Amino acid sequence: EAGVAQSPRYKIIEKRQSVAFWCNPISGHATLYWYQQILGQGPKLLIQFQNNGVVDDSQLPKDRFSAERLKGVDSTLKIQPAKLEDSAVYLCASSLDRGASYEQYFGPGTRLTVT
């Protein structure tokens, strides 16, 4: 079974530029999560999708971050414009269904450096 795929693996941009990350979850997984992991900290949940709908985006900085999962499969996370403090690893995870009893499977992450 293929795992969660993310691309790119690394990205370096200057502040005020825009960037997009892509995630392909495990086939058949209805729930998809985006996390931000700043160096030295634990992952912070940004947004959770159930199929193509948003379950929770309360911790997503909506003035600069956006995410979509139009067909209920792949998802993209965008930052526009980027700030220095956005430097982090962005992790995507998926689970079979919604709820804490369903295991989340994580991708390898995209490491973003904003200069």
Add this chain to the structure above:
Amino acid sequence: AQSVTQLGSHVSVSEGALVLLRCNYSSSVPPYLFWYVQYPNQGLQLLLKYTSAATLVKGINGFEAEFKKSETSFHLTKPSAHMSDAAEYFCAVSDVSGNQFYFGTGTSLTVIP
């Protein structure tokens, strides 16, 4: 509101020694508790989870954790450390809905040969 606190950002143990990683939680509702491991340049992998069934939870790679409500703790243990256990370990808490997951700041485990 929910949160977790991991005591000790760095823990070193000798190979073959007991591993003990500490996690305390705060939750206003019955919590679901998790331990994840992260190897360098990889995503997180679930070690074990507590979902209000047995208080002693056994996970992969010989790890286990005990839910102690009176102490609001969910410490991770392994009787004998192996070199391959060297990694970053994260404790996390959620409610049953899973709408919010809160991770601790992590504990880096070093295993000394």
